[in-house]
Amino acid sequence: MSNPELTQDEIKQADRNIRRRKLLAIFFVAPLLLFIFVTFVAPIGTMLYRSFYHPTVAELIPDTLAQLDDWSEESGDLPPTAALNAFAVELQTLAAERRSGKLAEEINRAYPGASSLIKSTARKVRRVDLAELQTSGGQLVLDAHKKWSDVNVWRAMKKSGSVIKDDFYLTALDLERNPQGEIVQRDTQIYLDLYWKSLKIAFYITALTALIGFPLAWYLANAPSRVANTLMIFVLLPFWTSLLVRTTAWIALLQTNGVINSTLMSLHIIDEPLDLLYTQFATVIAMTHILMPFMILPLYSVMKGIDPSYFRAALSLGAKPIPAFIRIYMPMTVPGLSAGALLVFIISIGYYITPALVGGTEGQMISNIIAFHMQSSNNWELAAALGSLLLLLITLLYWLYDRLVGISNLKLG
Numbered sequence: 144m145s146n147p148e149l150t151q152d153e154i155k156q157a158d159r160n161i162r163r164r165k166l167l168a169i170f171f172v173a174p175l176l177l178f179i180f181v182t183f184v185a186p187i188g189t190m191l192y193r194s195f196y197h198p199t200v201a202e203l204i205p206d207t208l209a210q211l212d213d214w215s216e217e218s219g220d221l222p223p224t225a226a227l228n229a230f231a232v233e234l235q236t237l238a239a240e241r242r243s244g245k246l247a248e249e250i251n252r253a254y255p256g257a258s259s260l261i262k263s264t265a266r267k268v269r270r271v272d273l274a275e276l277q278t279s280g281g282q283l284v285l286d287a288h289k290k291w292s293d294v295n296v297w298r299a300m301k302k303s304g305s306v307i308k309d310d311f312y313l314t315a316l317d318l319e320r321n322p323q324g325e326i327v328q329r330d331t332q333i334y335l336d337l338y339w340k341s342l343k344i345a346f347y348i349t350a351l352t353a354l355i356g357f358p359l360a361w362y363l364a365n366a367p368s369r370v371a372n373t374l375m376i377f378v379l380l381p382f383w384t385s386l387l388v389r390t391t392a393w394i395a396l397l398q399t400n401g402v403i404n405s406t407l408m409s410l411h412i413i414d415e416p417l418d419l420l421y422t423q424f425a426t427v428i429a430m431t432h433i434l435m436p437f438m439i440l441p442l443y444s445v446m447k448g449i450d451p452s453y454f455r456a457a458l459s460l461g462a463k464p465i466p467a468f469i470r471i472y473m474p475m476t477v478p479g480l481s482a483g484a485l486l487v488f489i490i491s492i493g494y495y496i497t498p499a500l501v502g503g504t505e506g507q508m509i510s511n512i513i514a515f516h517m518q519s520s521n522n523w524e525l526a527a528a529l530g531s532l533l534l535l536l537i538t539l540l541y542w543l544y545d546r547l548v549g550i551s552n553l554k555l556g
Contacts, residue, residue, distance in 0.1 A: 187534065194311055194527035200303045203246045204233045208304040216298050227281020230300075231268055234284070235276055238265035252522070253310075254299035260290050311528035334512070334529065338536065341508040344426060345492040349438075351431045352487050353480065356438035360479075363439075364446035378439050386433065390500045393429040394420060397501065421503025429501050430491055437490065438483035445479030485544060489537055509533060 201208060210226035221227070237243040243265035251258035264287040268276060271283065285291045302310075313319055317332045363371045363378075381389060396402045397419040404416040419425055449472070457467035495510035502508075509529065516526035 190527045190530050190534075192527075193524055194531045195307055195309065197308055197311075197524050198306045200246065200249050200300075201306050203237060203242065203249075204230060204300075204304070207233055208301065211297065211301045211304070214297075214301070216294075216301065219294060221285075221292065221294060222297050224281050226297075227284055228277055228279070231271075231276045231280025231284050232273065234261070234265050235268045235271065235273070235280075238269040248521075249303055250296075250300055253303045254296055256290070257296060257299065260288055260296070264288060264291070311524045312532070314525055315528040315532050334509070337507075337509045337512055338532075340423075341492055341510070342536075344423065344430075344498075344506075344508060345488050347427045348430050348434060348491045349484050349488045351427065352435050352438035353484060355431070356435055356442060356483065357476075357480070360439050360442035360446055363443050364449075365451070375443075378436055381433060381436055386496060387500075389433055390429060390497050393425065393432070393501055397425050397428075420501060421506065423502065423506040426498045426502035426506035426508075429497050430494060433497060434487045434491055437486040441479040441482040441486070442476060443479070445476055449475050481544070485541075488540075492537065493533070 207226060207230040210229050211222055214222045214226060234243060234246075237246055243262060247258040247261035247265075250261060264284060267287050268280065268283060271280070276283070290296060310320075313326065314329075315334050317329050317335050318326050319329050321327050359374075359378075363374055366374070394401075398404075399416045399418075399420070401420070403419060404413075407413045408416065453475070454467060454472050457471045458464065462471075492508070493510050495508065495514050498506050498508050499511050499514070502511075510533075513526045513529045513533070516522040516529070
């Protein structure tokens with residue numbers, strides 16, 4: 144017996160119920176989406192935007208840059224008088240508004256030594272009559288210091304006035320443009336070496352957490368519930384302790400007169416203290432301890448769900464324990480192992496607090512340089528370029544992981 148067809152009112156009522164459920168679902172998900180946008184999407188978007196968009200110089204001296212547009216850099220001649228006069232007028236305005244230092248900082252990145260040049264000239268033109276600057280300000284600037292007669296200063300100023308630029312990405316890749324506009328390697332290679340060192344340190348940490356965490360997770364998964372629950376407290380203990388406290392504890396352990404050196408010397412194993420602190424070794428050891436739970440928990444969740452009868456069946460069929468463990472048990476732990484490795488690697492490559500405290504110069508990573516440019520040098524654009532390249536690198540590794548292992552095999556719990 145077939146069901147009677149629904150009436151129009153019943154269809155409308157069903158549609159209203161469906162819409163109500165969708166609106167209710169959106170209402171519950173909206174706070175999470177807003178949180179993700181504010182804390183994740185917006186910061187990353189701002190970082191990517193600032194890495195190539197830099198209007199600071201264009202906002203400080205717009206008239207000068209407008210005059211320099213008609214000036215040919217290849218001619219080897221100084222800019223026209225109108226451009227020099229416009230610069231003198233705008234430099235006086237910036238000096239009165241106490242913003243000449245910002246211009247000096249920006250131009251100094253393209254022409255080292257320009258900072259003191261611009262600041263000293265700003266002090267000289269500050270009290271000059273505006274009408275005089277409009278007619279002969281360019282000559283006053285040239286007379287202020289002989290460096291103003293160097294065409295490279297004005298080339299650097301015109302170059303810095305570009306709003307959209309790739310200079311920060313070139314610097315992040317240890318590249319630069321020569322006077323002919325060709326991309327060449329910089330004399331000092333800094334950032335590529337730091338990227339490579341950060342990858343190596345992250346790999347060491349991931350390998351150590353896997354070597355230590357795998358047998359511990361196996362024991363937790365196969366131990367009696369009472370023992371496993373007690374040991375799990377110690378695994379989760381780092382989550383309940385401040386990161387600074389854990390890092391400071393490692394400083395106390397690794398320093399010259401710390402616990403480790405004092406113990407080894409008291410046992411006459413060593414004659415003088417070892418240099419353990421402020422090294423790459425200190426960074427690896429401290430971060431391995433801090434990130435260990437991120438490896439153990441995914442492994443434990445997967446191992447807990449593995450039926451032990453598979454391993455016993457292999458033994459009953461004549462397989463030896465070690466080959467059976469490697470060929471039967473370990474492949475079933477790949478989802479947890481890959482999830483833990485991915486978590487530890489991505490977190491460690493972006494860590495900067497622990498390397499800054501225990502790593503010193505030798506143990507610092509690319510994240511420490513990014514933090515330096517954001518907090519100390521105020522070069523946010525270079526920090527954004529470095530961060531964007533780090534994001535691209537992690538995305539590339541994630542894609543490579545998906546191609547080799549398969550993201551569908553990842554299991555967090």
